[in-house]
Amino acid sequence: MTKYILEATHEIRPEPDARSRKLLEYNKIIADLARHAHSSLGRERCLELVPDSDLATVQQRQAETDDAVKILLERGSLPLSGINDIRSSVARTAAGGVISAGELLRIGTFLGAVSRLARVVPLAGAGERIIYKLISRLQPHNTLEKRIDGAIAGDDELHDNASPALASIRRRIRAAQGDVKDSLNRIVRQHSRALQDAIVTLRGDRYVVPVKAEHRGDVPGLVHDTSASGATLFIEPLAVVELNNKIRELMGLEREEIDRILAELSAEVAEQENLLLTNSALLTEIDFIMAKGELALKMKAMPPKLNENGRICLKQARHPLIPADKVVPIDFEIGYEFQTLVITGPNTGGKTVSLKTCGLLTLMAMAGLQIPTREGSEISVFDDVLADIGDEQSIEQDLSTFSSHMTQIVRITESVRPRTLVLVDELGSGTDPSEGAALAIAILDYLRRKGAITVATTHYRELKGYALNTPGVENACCEFDTETLRPTYRLLIGVPGVSNAFAISSRLGLTAEIIEQARGLMTEEGMRFEDLIRNVERSRVETERLREEASRLEAEARAASEKAKNEASQLAEKRKALIAEAREEARERYRDAEAEIEQLIQKIRGGIKAADERERLKEAEEIRQAIRSGRTRVENEIGRATLGAGGGFRKVANPVVGEIYEAPNLGFTGKLIEGPDKNGNVILSSGPMQISVKQDQLARPAGVPTGGGRKKSRGAVSAARAAGRGGQGKFSQGSGSISMDRHLHAGTELMLLGNTVDEALEKLDKFIDDAVLTGVSSLRVVHGKGTGALRSAVQQHLKQDSRVKSFRLGAYGEGDSGVTLVELK
Numbered sequence: 001m002t003k004y005i006l007e008a009t010h011e012i013r014p015e016p017d018a019r020s021r022k023l024l025e026y027n028k029i030i031a032d033l034a035r036h037a038h039s040s041l042g043r044e045r046c047l048e049l050v051p052d053s054d055l056a057t058v059q060q061r062q063a064e065t066d067d068a069v070k071i072l073l074e075r076g077s078l079p080l081s082g083i084n085d086i087r088s089s090v091a092r093t094a095a096g097g098v099i100s101a102g103e104l105l106r107i108g109t110f111l112g113a114v115s116r117l118a119r120v121v122p123l124a125g126a127g128e129r130i131i132y133k134l135i136s137r138l139q140p141h142n143t144l145e146k147r148i149d150g151a152i153a154g155d156d157e158l159h160d161n162a163s164p165a166l167a168s169i170r171r172r173i174r175a176a177q178g179d180v181k182d183s184l185n186r187i188v189r190q191h192s193r194a195l196q197d198a199i200v201t202l203r204g205d206r207y208v209v210p211v212k213a214e215h216r217g218d219v220p221g222l223v224h225d226t227s228a229s230g231a232t233l234f235i236e237p238l239a240v241v242e243l244n245n246k247i248r249e250l251m252g253l254e255r256e257e258i259d260r261i262l263a264e265l266s267a268e269v270a271e272q273e274n275l276l277l278t279n280s281a282l283l284t285e286i287d288f289i290m291a292k293g294e295l296a297l298k299m300k301a302m303p304p305k306l307n308e309n310g311r312i313c314l315k316q317a318r319h320p321l322i323p324a325d326k327v328v329p330i331d332f333e334i335g336y337e338f339q340t341l342v343i344t345g346p347n348t349g350g351k352t353v354s355l356k357t358c359g360l361l362t363l364m365a366m367a368g369l370q371i372p373t374r375e376g377s378e379i380s381v382f383d384d385v386l387a388d389i390g391d392e393q394s395i396e397q398d399l400s401t402f403s404s405h406m407t408q409i410v411r412i413t414e415s416v417r418p419r420t421l422v423l424v425d426e427l428g429s430g431t432d433p434s435e436g437a438a439l440a441i442a443i444l445d446y447l448r449r450k451g452a453i454t455v456a457t458t459h460y461r462e463l464k465g466y467a468l469n470t471p472g473v474e475n476a477c478c479e480f481d482t483e484t485l486r487p488t489y490r491l492l493i494g495v496p497g498v499s500n501a502f503a504i505s506s507r508l509g510l511t512a513e514i515i516e517q518a519r520g521l522m523t524e525e526g527m528r529f530e531d532l533i534r535n536v537e538r539s540r541v542e543t544e545r546l547r548e549e550a551s552r553l554e555a556e557a558r559a560a561s562e563k564a565k566n567e568a569s570q571l572a573e574k575r576k577a578l579i580a581e582a583r584e585e586a587r588e589r590y591r592d593a594e595a596e597i598e599q600l601i602q603k604i605r606g607g608i609k610a611a612d613e614r615e616r617l618k619e620a621e622e623i624r625q626a627i628r629s630g631r632t633r634v635e636n637e638i639g640r641a642t643l644g645a646g647g648g649f650r651k652v653a654n655p656v657v658g659e660i661y662e663a664p665n666l667g668f669t670g671k672l673i674e675g676p677d678k679n680g681n682v683i684l685s686s687g688p689m690q691i692s693v694k695q696d697q698l699a700r701p702a703g704v705p706t707g708g709g710r711k712k713s714r715g716a717v718s719a720a721r722a723a724g725r726g727g728q729g730k731f732s733q734g735s736g737s738i739s740m741d742r743h744l745h746a747g748t749e750l751m752l753l754g755n756t757v758d759e760a761l762e763k764l765d766k767f768i769d770d771a772v773l774t775g776v777s778s779l780r781v782v783h784g785k786g787t788g789a790l791r792s793a794v795q796q797h798l799k800q801d802s803r804v805k806s807f808r809l810g811a812y813g814e815g816d817s818g819v820t821l822v823e824l825k
Contacts, residue, residue: 020387021051024359024423025321029369036294039083041280042287049288051366053383053419055308061368066303067130068293069370078120078131078290082113083283086276093270098263102155107269107276108148114279115140117286134286139275144268151261158258166257173250180207180243187219187237194218201234205251206244208234292369301370304361305378310419310453311335312358315374319357320364328489332358335380338474340444340454342467344496345478350489351457352389352425354478358455359387359423380421380453386412387423402431409443418451427456427463437462448472464496595753595784652698655682661700663693672698749780757793764794768803771824779822782815794820 021027034046052058071078084106089099118138151162160167184200184207194215200207203224211219211233213226221237236244269276295301299320313336316329332354334341343351361371365379388408405426412422428440437460444466447454456463467475475496479488506515655661655672661684662669668684668691675682676695683692750767752760764781771779783790798807803824810819 017384017386020359020385020423021363023387023389024356024363024385026051026360026363026367028321029360029364033291033295033369036291036298037287038080038290039283039287040085041083041284042080042291045284045288046291049367051363051385052368053366053381055306055381058366058368058381059306062303062306062365062370064130064289065292065296065368065370068289069296071129071131072290072293072297075120077294078286079116080113080283080287080290082109082116083287084110085280086110087280090269090273090276093266094273096270098259098266099269100155101152101158101258101262104148104262104265104269105152105155108145108152110276110280110283111141111145111148113283114138115142115145117283131286131289134282134289138279138282141272141275144272147268148265151265158261162261163257166254166261169250169254169257173247173254176243176247176250177207180240180247183240183243184209184237187239191215191219203234203236205248206236207240208236211235296370299370299372301372302375302377303370304365304373305376306365306381307378308381308419309335310339310380310382310421311378312362312380312453313376313378314358314361314371315377317357317361317377318372319353319360320372321360322353330354330357330489330491331493332491333493334358334455334474335453338472339452340448340467340470340473341456341476341493342444342463342473342496343455343457343476343478343491344459344464345480350478350491353489354476354491355389355423355425355455355457359385359421362421381419382421382453383417383419384415385421385423386415388412389423389425402429402436405429413443413446416447416450416452420450420452422447422452422454422456424454424456427458428460429458433460436460441466444473445470467496652695652700655695655698661698663691663697664699668693748776748778749782752781752783752790752794755790757790760790761793761797764797765801768801768822768824772803777824779824780810780815781820781822782818783820785816785818791817791820798822 030047030049033049034043037043037046052061086103086107089103089107092099117135118140121132121135151158153159158166160170181200188195188200188209191211194211195209197210200209202208206224208224209219210227213231213233216233216235219235219237221235221239222241223233223235225234226232227234301320312332312334314330314332317332318324318327318329328350330350343354345351361373362379362382363385364371366381366385371377371379388405409424409427412424416422424443427443428436431439440456440458440460440463444454444456444463448470464475467473474494476491476493477495479490479492506512652661655676657672657674659672660669661672661682663684668686670684670686670691673683673685673690680695681692682695682698683690748771750764752763755763760783767779767781771777781794783794785791795807798804798820805823805825807820807822809817810821814821
C-alpha cells in the first residue's frame with residue numbers, strides 16, 4: 001500500500017491508512033500474531049506485516065497461510081526452537097572481528113535448528129508445499145555445527161578438548177593446583193593453632209590460608225587481604241608462592257589458547273556468512289508463515305476468496321477481538337448490487353462492530369491472514385482502507401466532536417479514489433440534525449461518484465430515504481428486540497432501522513401522556529415514514545418466520561422420506577432373511593426325511609421274504625425319489641436366489657442356436673442345438689447329455705460372451721453333469737430315453753447317510769470304480785453334516801485315491817458342508 005501522499009505543497013505526510021489500521025485495531029491482531037512466533041526473528045517479521053494492495057501478492061500470502069494450516073493439522077508444529085538472531089555476530093566476524101563464546105554457542109544452536117528442520121521434509125509430495133520448498137532451501141553445515149558444539153561449553157566456557165593444546169594446559173593447571181593444595185594442607189596441619197579456620201581459600205587467583213593476626217609471624221608469607229575486623233590475615237605461604245606463580249603462568253597460556261580458538265572459530269563463521277544469513281532469512285520466513293497458520297487455527301478462520309472489484313461477502317463473520325462466547329456472527333455484503341451501505345439502528349446495537357468487522361477482516365485478508373468466517377466468504381483487495389470511527393474530541397486542539405470528525409472526513413475525501421474502502425461511524429453527527437443530515441448525504445454522494453466502496457452508520461432518518469431512492473445505495477440495520485429491549489446484534493441488509501424510541505420509553509415506564517404528546521410533535525411526513533419502515537420490518541420478520549417454518553418442514557419431510565426408505569430397506573432385508581430361513585428349514589427337513597427313508601429301505605432290504613415286502617421296498621424307493629426331487633427343487637431355488645442377488649446370470653430374450661445357455665432351475669449349462677418349437681421348448685446339449693427346457697427358463701451364464709461356436713470346457717461340462725441331478729426334463733442317449741433324474745442320481749451321486757465309516761468307504765470305492773468305467777468325471781457324495789466323522793473319513797479317502805483330481809465341500813445352494821463334490825482325472 002502507498003506509504004506517503006504528496007500534497008499540493010509537495011510536503012510528505014503519513015497516509016491516512018496507518019491511522020485507519022489503528023482505528024480498526026489491526027495492530028492488536030498483529031500483536032497476537034507475533035505471540036505465535038517461536039523466535040525473535042519471527043516476531044519481528046510478524047510486527048512488520050502490513051496489508052498489500054496487489055492481488056497476486058495477497059493470493060501468494062494466503063496460499064502460504066493455508067499451507068501452514070494444513071501442515072499443522074497433518075503433523076503438528078515444526079521444530080522451530082533454537083532460531084537465534086545471529087545477524088550482528090556474523091556481521092562482526094565478516095568485518096574481521098572475534099566474537100565471544102556465548103555468540104558462537106548461539107550460532108551453533110542456530111545451525112542445530114537448521115539441521116533439525118531440514119530433516120522434516122517428506123520424501124514424497126515436498127514439491128507441492130510452500131513450507132517444504134522453503135525448508136528444502138536450507139543449507140545445514142554439519143562440520144561447523146559439530147566444531148562449535150565440540151568447542152563451546154557455555155557462554156564463557158570452552159570444553160577441554162576444544163584443542164589438544166588447551167587440554168594439555170588444563171591438565172597442567174589441575175596438577176599445579178593439586179600441588180598447591182597439598183602444600184597448604186600440610187601447613188594447615190602444622191600451624192592449626194595459628195589459623196582462624198583450617199581451610200584453604202583464594203584471594204584473586206592465588207591460594208592462601210586464614211591466619212590469626214596475633215600469629216602473623218608463625219606463618220611466613222605474603223599478606224593478600226585482611227578481614228573487615230582485622231583479626232584475620234589471608235597469607236600466601238612462601239612455600240606455595242612459586243606454585244601459584246606457575247598456575248598464573250599456565251592460566252595466561254590458557255587465555256591465549258582460548259583467544260586463539262575463538263578467533264579460529266570466528267574466521268570459520270565469517271567464511272560461511274552467506275550461508276548463515278540465507279538460512280536466517282529462510283527460518284524467519286518459515287517461523288512467520290507458521291505463526292499465521294497457528295493464528296488461523298486459534299481463530300477457527302478460513303481462507304477467503306479474493307477479488308479486486310470491490311466485492312465483499314462475509315458469511316457468519318466474527319470480530320476476532322470479541323470473546324468467542326460473546327461475539328454474534330453477522331452476514332455482510334457490499335459491492336455486488338450496491339456500492340454504498342447505510343447502517344441505522346439504536347446505540348449499542350452493533351452498528352460500529354459491524355463496521356469494524358468489515359474493515360478489520362478486509363485488512364487481515366489483504367495481509368495474507370485467514371479470517372474468522374464460514375467457508376465461501378469473499379474479500380476484495382483495495383488500494384486504501386480509510387476509516388473514521390469513534391469520538392476523538394481534542395481539548396488541547398480546541399476541536400469539538402463535530403470538528404474532530406469533519407477533520408478526518410476532509411482527509412478521507414482528499415484521498416479517496418476507485419478501489420478505496422471507506423468506513424465512517426456516525427456520519428454527520430455532532431451538529432444540527434438537519435444540517436448534519438444534509439452534509440452526510442452530500443458526503444456519501446461524493447464518495448459514491450468517486451467510485452469508493454462506502455459503509456456508514458448514522459441515526460439520521462434522512463439517510464434512510466436517501467438509501468431508498470438512490471441507485472447503488474442500500475439500507476441496513478442492526479436488529480432490536482422490542483420485547484426484551486435488547487439488541488440482537490444481527491445485521492439485516494436491505495432493511496432500514498427503526499428508532500424504537502417510543503416503544504423503549506413506554507416499556508421503561510414513561511407515561512402514555514408524554515409519549516402521545518411526543519407523537520403529536522412529530523411531523524405527519526415523519527410519522528408516515530416511521531410507520532412505513534415499521535411495516536417493512538414486520539413484513540420482514542413474518543417472512544423470515546415463514547422461511548424458517550418452510551425450512552423446518554422441508555427438513556422434516558426429508559427426514560421422513562429417509563426414514564421410510566430405511567424402513568423399506570430393512571423390511572426387504574428381513575423378508576429375504578425369512579425366505580432364506582424357510583428354504584433352509586425345508587432343505588433340512590427333506591434331508592432328515594431322506595435319511596429316515598434310507599434307513600427304512602436298508603431294514604426292508606435286509607429282511608425281504610415276501611412279495612408284499614418287495615412292494616413295500618418299491619414304495620420306499622418312490623418315496624425316497626420324491627423326497628430327493630423336493631430337496632433338489634428347494635436347493636435350486638436357493639441357488640437361483642443366490643445367483644439373482646449376486647448378478648450370477650442374465651435373462652435371455654431371443655435365444656440363438658449355437659450359443660451357450662443355462663437352465664438355472666435344472667442346474668444345467670449347455671449349447672442350444674434346437675428350438676424354440678411351437679410350445680416354446682428348446683434343447684440344450686452338453687457332451688452326451690441333452691435336455692428339453694422352456695425358453696423362458698433360459699439364462700446367459702455370467703462371463704459367457706455372445707456368438708455361436710464357443711466350445712465348452714471340460715470343467716464346465718463336468719460341472720453341468722454334476723449339477724444336472726434332479727432335473728425334470730428328458731435325458732436322451734443314442735436311441736433310448738430314460739428319466740434324467742434317475743439317470744443322473746444313479747451315475748453321479750452317492751448317498752452315504754446312515755452308513756458306518758467302513759460301509760461308506762467301501763461304497764465310495766465301488767462308486768468311483770463305476771464312474772471311471774462309465775466315463776463320468778464329476779461326482780457328488782452326500783455324507784451329511786452330523787458330527788463330521790463321516791465327512792472327514794470320506795475326504796481322507798479321496799486324498800489318497802490316485803483317481804481323484806480334486807474335491808471340495810458344497811457351496812451355498814449345493815448342499816453346504818453335507819456334500820463333497822469330486823472331480824476325477
